[in-house]
Amino acid sequence: xxxxxxxxxxxxxxxxxxxxxxxxxxxxxxxxxxxxxxxxxxxxxxxxxxxxxxxxxxxxxxxxx
Amino acid sequence: xxxxxxxxxxxxxxxxxxxxxxxxxxxxxxxxxxxxxxxxxxxxxxxxxxxxxxxxxxxxxxxxxxxxxxxxxxxxxxxxxxxxxxxxxxxxxxxxxxxxxxxxxxxxxxxxxxxxxxxxxxxxxxxxxxxxxxxxxxxxxxxxxxxxxxxxxxxxxxxxxxxxxxxxxxxxxxxxxxxxxxxxxxxxxxxxxxxxxxxxxxxxxxxxxxxxxxxxxxxxxxxxxxxxxxxxxxxxxxxxxxxxxxxxxxxxxxxxxxxxxxxxxxxxxxxxxxxxxxxxxxxxxxxxxxxxxxxxxxxxxxxxxxxxxxxxxxxxxxxxxxxxxxxx
Numbered sequence: 536x537x538x539x540x541x542x543x544x545x546x547x548x549x550x551x552x553x554x555x556x557x558x559x560x561x562x563x564x565x566x567x568x569x570x571x572x573x574x575x576x577x578x579x580x581x582x583x584x585x586x587x588x589x590x591x592x593x594x595x596x597x598x599x600x
Numbered sequence: 601x602x603x604x605x606x607x608x609x610x611x612x613x614x615x616x617x618x619x620x621x622x623x624x625x626x627x628x629x630x631x632x633x634x635x636x637x638x639x640x641x642x643x644x645x646x647x648x649x650x651x652x653x654x655x656x657x658x659x660x661x662x663x664x665x666x667x668x669x670x671x672x673x674x675x676x677x678x679x680x681x682x683x684x685x686x687x688x689x690x691x692x693x694x695x696x697x698x699x700x701x702x703x704x705x706x707x708x709x710x711x712x713x714x715x716x717x718x719x720x721x722x723x724x725x726x727x728x729x730x731x732x733x734x735x736x737x738x739x740x741x742x743x744x745x746x747x748x749x750x751x752x753x754x755x756x757x758x759x760x761x762x763x764x765x766x767x768x769x770x771x772x773x774x775x776x777x778x779x780x781x782x783x784x785x786x787x788x789x790x791x792x793x794x795x796x797x798x799x800x801x802x803x804x805x806x807x808x809x810x811x812x813x814x815x816x817x818x819x820x821x822x823x824x825x826x827x828x829x830x831x832x833x834x835x836x837x838x839x840x841x842x843x844x845x846x847x848x849x850x851x852x853x854x855x856x857x858x859x860x861x862x863x864x865x866x867x868x869x870x871x872x873x874x875x876x877x878x879x880x881x882x883x884x885x886x887x888x889x890x891x892x893x894x895x896x897x898x899x900x901x902x903x904x905x906x907x908x909x910x911x912x913x914x915x916x917x918x919x920x921x922x923x924x925x926x927x928x
Binding site for chain 1: 643645646647648650651652653654655656657659706709710713714717832833836926927928
């Protein structure tokens with residue numbers, strides 16, 4: 536039986552992104568991962584809250600520079 | 601060297617990017633820069649393997665946020681400009697030998713969400729006026745890396761072909777009082793011969809005016825101008841119709857079908873584009889199992905395409921290969 540819209544969305548899960556600085560120290564790279572059903576996604580909010588994303592970026596950049 | 605040079609004959613910019621002459625060209629799988637770096641292996645662009653989709657700035661960009669000064673001084677007739685913009689590479693999957701057509705619909709749905717996120721982020725950059733998401737697939741198109749991937753070019757101006765479509769749509773709305781894309785969808789729905797696939801949110805068809813034998817458009821039924829205007833159901837329906845079309849392409853001649861895929865959306869310059877419509881255009885070069893369509897004199901020289909086939913016949917071939925999409 537075909538999945539409905541909500542089941543399809545939940546089977547993929549919420550989108551998360553993690554931004555890092557590449558080995559050349561200049562370019563950025565963003566890893567996109569999906570929870571694959573482990574989290575219940577809110578279809579209106581498929582990414583990390585802005586403040587959390589910015590903190591995550593700052594930490595990654597500090598590590599990789 | 602990287603710069604914009606003005607073409608006074610056509611009234612458009614050309615970008616020079618000499619660093620691209622030496623970019624990686626068809627490396628063996630063991631040396632693919634888009635594969636995740638293996639333990640003890642040579643370092644690729646992607647250090648980690650745990651991801652669904654990766655996006656990074658192109659190592660050989662045509663446009664960049666901090667471009668150099670033009671290599672040559674311009675003149676009144678030939679102005680030059682700094683090649684502002686952004687060029688990103690989107691790696692669809694960690695798996696080197698896959699293609700977007702071979703990926704499950706779940707992965708394509710993830711890609712739609714990544715496209716949307718990239719479009720939103722790049723559109724917000726002050727120097728970006730147009731975000732162009734595309735894929736070059738196959739050696740016949742000129743692809744230099746086989747690992748499944750697409751690209752995004754964020755331009756500092758609206759590029760010429762998009763500008764032409766926008767002006768046509770604006771003129772149509774102004775003169776007829778109706779949306780051009782609504783009328784195209786109505787005509788294709790009434791005629792049916794060129795429709796390849798359809799769902800609640802999108803219709804895929806070979807256009808009446810197709811320039812390539814299997815040129816296929818996927819157009820949004822609701823008046824959405826770009827990815828960010830889509831709702832959740834439309835994102836899912838886009839993933840499903842893409843899976844259907846890409847799979848049908850591969851079945852045509854039982855080969856991994858080469859194509860250029862272009863996402864055509866409204867500009868990011870802050871103007872009103874409520875007369876324009878999100879749609880995808882595919883330009884596949886194959887006209888038979890063994891023959892390619894080349895852009896020769898009439899196309900490249902005069903801008904007039906000659907199509908050796910009938911859209912209605914080619915649409916019937918594709919339509920017969922479309923299958924229902926299954927989610928895991």
